[in-house]
Amino acid sequence: EPEVTQTPSHQVTQMGQEVILRCVPISNHLYFYWYRQILGQKVEFLVSFYNNEISEKSEIFDDQFSVERPDGSNFTLKIRSTKLEDSAMYFCASRTREVAPNTEAFFGQGTRLTVV
């Protein structure tokens, strides 16, 4: 069964460093998302991406964040200068080409980012 894969599963970085989280969405999907979940809190939307551009972003997704789909396969989230409060699980998700309310989003296993 096709799945969304994320790497690495765990990333530890020093405050102020740049990190890139990688995702390979399901191959025929066209809508891509990043969500994050701070420990003990709810899953929060960060950004959506369609047709090679950001379609929507939350207030969390400030200038320190960027997304890219460099090669038609990978979908990356970059945090330019990490802060302690960026520590969280980051989930990538993708959705099919069908734009209908019942098209489900499939999530990856997540990357646990720890900023020290």
Add this chain to the structure above:
Amino acid sequence: TQLLEQSPQFLSIQEGENLTVYCNSSSVFSSLQWYRQEPGEGPVLLVTVVTGGEVKKLKRLTFQFGDARKDSSLHITAAQPGDTGLYLCAGPGEVSNDYKLSFGAGTTVTVRA
């Protein structure tokens, strides 16, 4: 952002008992999805409900979407320890153009053997 309230926050029951988890909102949702999440892993989709009043069954799990599409419930019959996990409801809402999801805070279900 459409808000989804889940209740209860925690639920601990004995194997073989039944349980119901609720997901409520003041907003209308075009659909609602239920996910189950294990510690340290991503949400795994269980079901999507689309039509008001819809009932879907997945083995011992029954999902219902409210007539007004503002609420949903998940009922587990004869719960087993393997049902332990965090149950999340999520929905795209009416105003989202790209169907980003708003999540509830989740219900942590523990089924004791």
